[in-house]
Amino acid sequence: MKALLDFYEVKDDMHFFFYKHTPKEEQNISFTSSNEKINQISSDELTEKIWKEYEKSLEEFTDDLTLPDKKSFYKALRFIKEINGHRAFIKSVCALGSGGFSFRFQKQDTEYIDIDIYNGDDTLVFLHSKKGQEPKAFDLSFSETITMLKGALKHW
Amino acid sequence: MVNCKELGIPDHLHKNGRIAENNNFTFDEKMFRRVIPKESLSEIVKYNFDFKSMSFNREKYSDAKDVLYNIKDNNHYMSSHSVASLRVEDIENIIVLHPDDKQPYTFKSIHDPEECMYPHSIVQVLKQGTKVSEIKPSSVKSLIRTEYEKTIKIEKI
Numbered sequence: 001m002k003a004l005l006d007f008y009e010v011k012d013d014m015h016f017f018f019y020k021h022t023p024k025e026e027q028n029i030s031f032t033s034s035n036e037k038i039n040q041i042s043s044d045e046l047t048e049k050i051w052k053e054y055e056k057s058l059e060e061f062t063d064d065l066t067l068p069d070k071k072s073f074y075k076a077l078r079f080i081k082e083i084n085g086h087r088a089f090i091k092s093v094c095a096l097g098s099g100g101f102s103f104r105f106q107k108q109d110t111e112y113i114d115i116d117i118y119n120g121d122d123t124l125v126f127l128h129s130k131k132g133q134e135p136k137a138f139d140l141s142f143s144e145t146i147t148m149l150k151g152a153l154k155h156w
Numbered sequence: 157m158v159n160c161k162e163l164g165i166p167d168h169l170h171k172n173g174r175i176a177e178n179n180n181f182t183f184d185e186k187m188f189r190r191v192i193p194k195e196s197l198s199e200i201v202k203y204n205f206d207f208k209s210m211s212f213n214r215e216k217y218s219d220a221k222d223v224l225y226n227i228k229d230n231n232h233y234m235s236s237h238s239v240a241s242l243r244v245e246d247i248e249n250i251i252v253l254h255p256d257d258k259q260p261y262t263f264k265s266i267h268d269p270e271e272c273m274y275p276h277s278i279v280q281v282l283k284q285g286t287k288v289s290e291i292k293p294s295s296v297k298s299l300i301r302t303e304y305e306k307t308i309k310i311e312k313i
Binding site for chain 2: 006048056057060062063066092094095096097098099104116118123125127129135137138139146153
């Protein structure tokens with residue numbers, strides 16, 4: 001599949017055009033939460049996963065949920081590009097019922113960091129949960145989130 | 157007038173003139189919510205919950221599977237969905253402080269019957285005890301989600 005990540009700065013509709021014209025068999029990439037598989041996952045597969053989550057949310061969300069929007073979709077693509085070297089820690093990617101997307105970075109079963117990318121503003125949430133400690137959440141700018149995440153992952 | 161029989165909703169779920177009962181919630185009563193299945197509880201919570209006014213069914217007036225009946229469109233029984241439950245206690249014990257003004261966000265279970273779904277309820281968001289329509293900033297929602305993740309169960313149906 002053609003790499004999408006270099007496209008993220010171009011006109012919004014390009015992404016939708018590209019996906020609409022990607023053959024179905026190429027879109028059908030499995031995504032599993034097993035660490036072994038995640039270590040092998042490519043940026044393209046992650047991008048594909050976000051797209052699928054976006055499409056599913058359009059079909060499945062009920063009226064008491066908030067759909068992700070294009071802005072959060074592109075922010076998520078930008079996020080993948082920025083954290084490219086840390087993909088191995090990603091356990092899951094999920095559309096948020098409150099709008100946007102969430103990435104979970106997991107260290108064994110005891111510690112995780114969620115990056116929630118929301119609709120409508122430039123703030124991302126960095127949430128750190130460690131066994132035996134109260135989870136901490138911070139509303140940060142895009143660049144602050146990347147800096148904080150990379151700093152935290154250095155110790156993993 | 158909605159015809160609940162035509163929608164395929166079983167008789168015991170119809171409102172039939174019954175009024176809301178907000179004085180008989182017990183802490184261990186379950187609140188059922190229809191959810192799209194996902195790989196983990198974390199994803200179920202992320203995908204299926206917003207923290208505005210969320211719909212549930214009360215256990216006191218329904219079985220878990222009754223929440224799969226859909227009264228809003230033509231797909232009247234959503235067999236591809238799962239049923240998640242939270243106890244009233246789990247919902248109402250959550251307190252998350254606003255990061256700036258330190259005022260607490262809390263949640264209240266409200267019985268809110270629909271014509272064809274008497275058990276229908278909502279969980280209302282309160283800030284410093286006053287009803288609010290949304291939660292800001294987003295970090296508060298993320299913290300609430302971690303609390304839900306600790307207590308939510310998937311029902312066997």
